[in-house]
Amino acid sequence: MSARDGGGGGGGGGTLGRRQRFENSEFTVRIYPGALAEGTIYCPISARKTTTAAEAIERVIDRLQLDRTKCYVLAEVKEFGGEEWILNPCDCPVQRMMLWPRVALEQRPLSGGEDYRFLLRLKNLDGSIHYGGSLAMWLQVTEERRRMVERGLLPQPHAQGDYADLCCLPELNERSLLDNLRSRFRQEQIYTYVGSILIVINPFKFLPIYNPKYVKMYDNHTLGELEPHIYAVADVAYHAMLQRQSNQCIVISGESGSGKTQSTNFLIHHLTALSQKGYASGVEQIILGAGPVLEAFGNAKTAHNNNSSRFGKFIQVNYQESGTVRGAYVEKYLLEKSRLVYQEHNERNYHVFYYLLAGTSEDERSAFHLMKPEEYHYLSQMTKKPHRSHWDSYGDSEPDCFTVEGEDLKHDFERLQLAMEMVGFLPTTRKQIFSLLSAILHLGNIRYKRKTYRDDSIDIYNPEVLPIVSELLEVKEEMLFEALTTRKTVTVGEKLIVPYKLSEAGTVRDSMAKSLYSALFDWIVFRINHALLNIKDLEETTKILSIGVLDIFGFEDYENNSFEQFCINFANERLQHYFNQHIFKLEQEEYRAEGISWSNIDYIDNTGCISLISRKPTALFHLLDEECK
Numbered sequence: 020m021s022a023r024d025g026g027g028g029g030g031g032g033g034t035l036g037r038r039q040r041f042e043n044s045e046f047t048v049r050i051y052p053g054a055l056a057e058g059t060i061y062c063p064i065s066a067r068k069t070t071t072a073a074e075a076i077e078r079v080i081d082r083l084q085l086d087r088t089k090c091y092v093l094a095e096v097k098e099f100g101g102e103e104w105i106l107n108p109c110d111c112p113v114q115r116m117m118l119w120p121r122v123a124l125e126q127r128p129l130s131g132g133e134d135y136r137f138l139l140r141l142k143n144l145d146g147s148i149h150y151g152g153s154l155a156m157w158l159q160v161t162e163e164r165r166r167m168v169e170r171g172l173l174p175q176p177h178a179q180g181d182y183a184d185l186c187c188l189p190e191l192n193e194r195s196l197l198d199n200l201r202s203r204f205r206q207e208q209i210y211t212y213v214g215s216i217l218i219v220i221n222p223f224k225f226l227p228i229y230n231p232k233y234v235k236m237y238d239n240h241t242l243g244e245l246e247p248h249i250y251a252v253a254d255v256a257y258h259a260m261l262q263r264q265s266n267q268c269i270v271i272s273g274e275s276g277s278g279k280t281q282s283t284n285f286l287i288h289h290l291t292a293l294s295q296k297g298y299a300s301g302v303e304q305i306i307l308g309a310g311p312v313l314e315a316f317g318n319a320k321t322a323h324n325n326n327s328s329r330f331g332k333f334i335q336v337n338y339q340e341s342g343t344v345r346g347a348y349v350e351k352y353l354l355e356k357s358r359l360v361y362q363e364h365n366e367r368n369y370h371v372f373y374y375l376l377a378g379t380s381e382d383e384r385s386a387f388h389l390m391k392p393e394e395y396h397y398l399s400q401m402t403k404k405p406h407r408s409h410w411d412s413y414g415d416s417e418p419d420c421f422t423v424e425g426e427d428l429k430h431d432f433e434r435l436q437l438a439m440e441m442v443g444f445l446p447t448t449r450k451q452i453f454s455l456l457s458a459i460l461h462l463g464n465i466r467y468k469r470k471t472y473r474d475d476s477i478d479i480y481n482p483e484v485l486p487i488v489s490e491l492l493e494v495k496e497e498m499l500f501e502a503l504t505t506r507k508t509v510t511v512g513e514k515l516i517v518p519y520k521l522s523e524a525g526t527v528r529d530s531m532a533k534s535l536y537s538a539l540f541d542w543i544v545f546r547i548n549h550a551l552l553n554i555k556d557l558e559e560t561t562k563i564l565s566i567g568v569l570d571i572f573g574f575e576d577y578e579n580n581s582f583e584q585f586c587i588n589f590a591n592e593r594l595q596h597y598f599n600q601h602i603f604k605l606e607q608e609e610y611r612a613e614g615i616s617w618s619n620i621d622y623i624d625n626t627g628c629i630s631l632i633s634r635k636p637t638a639l640f641h642l643l644d645e646e647c648k
């Protein structure tokens with residue numbers, strides 16, 4: 020499917036008119052008729068941002084002259100295996116499409132990877148959705164193989180003992196364990212149980228195992244009854260919550276780039292799909308709409324992952340006793356604030372800065388006093404030379420790249436604006452946010468000097484930056500100067516103003532920038548929660564049950580401990596319990612260090628655990644390969 024600006028012309032040129040044009044643009048939406056036309060044929064229709072799903076369906080019916088006595092719905096399929104969201108008649112496909120990554124909007128031949136699309140689905144008389152057509156084709160890979168194995172046309176894949184649960188391994192040692200995982204991975208079975216824990220190996224490719232058929236298949240089964248799957252864990256948590264009437268929690272941990280964020284999305288999808296019977300609930304839409312916003316402000320390119328979450332997430336889906344979704348709640352913790360002022364070689368600051376600098380119009384650029392990325396100290400530390408000793412020597416080194424391969428920052432900025440709009444940020448609020456971001460960048464450019472040789476007090480070396488920051492932050496210049504150069508203390512009831520030392524001042528400036536950014540991030544999360552109908556206030560009158568998904572970021576112990584040791588620990592049932600305890604303890608300590616109470620975890624009395632391993636599956640099995648030689 021593709022979207023093109025019907026208004027023609029591509030160039031930059033953009034001012035506010037560019038956004039205006041976007042509002043009125045005609046987009047080409049490709050709709051795949053699914054069961055109606057087996058295969059890969061799609062029907063292009065033109066639509067605007069405000070065109071609803073019902074109107075889009077009408078256009079397809081007209082163009083294809085479909086049977087009007089039947090009832091149709093539009094399904095949005097997003098990456099990895101064709102997860103489907105059935106659109107409500109009033110949903111706008113173009114708006115959904117604008118949240119897709121740019122590559123998904125490009126017209127590509129159907130050679131693979133076209134994992135974002137709209138499907139036309141037939142609705143059965145009982146309201147359920149009829150699946151078939153292109154979806155069936157996607158499923159073919161795994162389904163077909165399964166059927167052939169059943170008919171004896173293909174050998175049993177588990178010939179030498181391939182166990183879906185590592186606890187069942189007859190012999191437990193490094194070799195058998197890794198052998199088992201590798202053999203499963205080669206058959207695209209990325210999920211393996213260790214008792215009630217699920218191990219996931221990141222496949223880094225499209226697997227057709229997340230569509231509604233799988234949602235249905237895993238509904239109401241005990242763990243282990245079916246092939247291991249992330250949906251099974253979500254399902255067990257959901258039904259345990261209903262049966263025991265108690266809250267549940269699923270912990271996701273793994274090294275950076277192992278797939279925690281993806282897995283969290285799959286879980287949330289399943290947890291809301293179970294209660295909505297296939298229809299995208301408002302809650303799920305907002306959670307997913309909140310994704311691009313949180314991502315822009317909380318994700319960054321790291322050496323391991325171009326889109327690494329630099330904060331931990333706790334997403335709580337709230338249900339009524341009947342199991343219907345009532346709202347959700349997102350909590351962020353441990354935002355990596357240091358990244359704002361310093362990045363390692365080959366890493367970047369938070370995405371939002373690059374989006375802002377690339378995506379704003381000329382008018383906005385002058386209103387926000389924006390400059391080029393390389394002119395900001397906080398953005399220009401990623402250089403080809405691993406060590407640039409001082410910011411003052413900035414001009415000597417050539418900035419590396421400010422964009423990542425395949426990235427379209429302008430599109431990403433447009434997408435961010437749209438996502439912010441969906442989550443309820445008004446244009447004026449968005450402007451304030453962007454002003455604040457620009458202020459942070461300018462703040463980072465402030466440099467200090469000693470007033471005189473004899474005097475310890477300091478002055479600002481480049482005072483021309485002050486009025487800009489003062490305007491953007493809407494604070495008086497004198498106050499800003501004072502805050503940047505002096506500290507107030509109270510001794511024996513007397514107020515003292517002590518100037519910072521030159522060696523302290525830079526740190527003060529950086530902590531000011533970090534506090535501003537962190538407060539902004541907190542406020543954004545707060546606003547998202549507002550949109551998510553946080554029903555905390557209802558708790559006194561209505562019984563609310565919750566399932567929390569805790570995405571533990573940067574559990575870097577994996578990198579210190581050997582992977583093999585890690586697996587052995589996992590495979591020992593007794594250690595499962597230990598592991599859960601260990602994670603909780605560890606997190607609680609970090610949490611306490613941040614001065615935040617562990618309120619969300621206190622009430623949780625049941626935990627599921629998903630662990631993701633290795634961002635490089637090939638490296639994972641390296642040990643075995645070595646041995647085999």
Ligand SMILES: Nc1ncnc2c1ncn2[C@@H]1O[C@H](COP(=O)(O)OP(=O)(O)OP(=O)(O)O)[C@@H](O)[C@H]1O
Nearest residue numbers: 099223224275276277278279280281324327328573
């Ligand atoms: N189930 C999956 N199927 C296919 N690809 C996946 C899957 N899970 C993860 N990936 C791929 O791995 C990449 C990294 O995943 P993700 O961003 O979820 O990692 P992460 O553990 O959250 O990393 P970080 O801790 O750095 O935020 C994704 O961009 C995606 O390409």
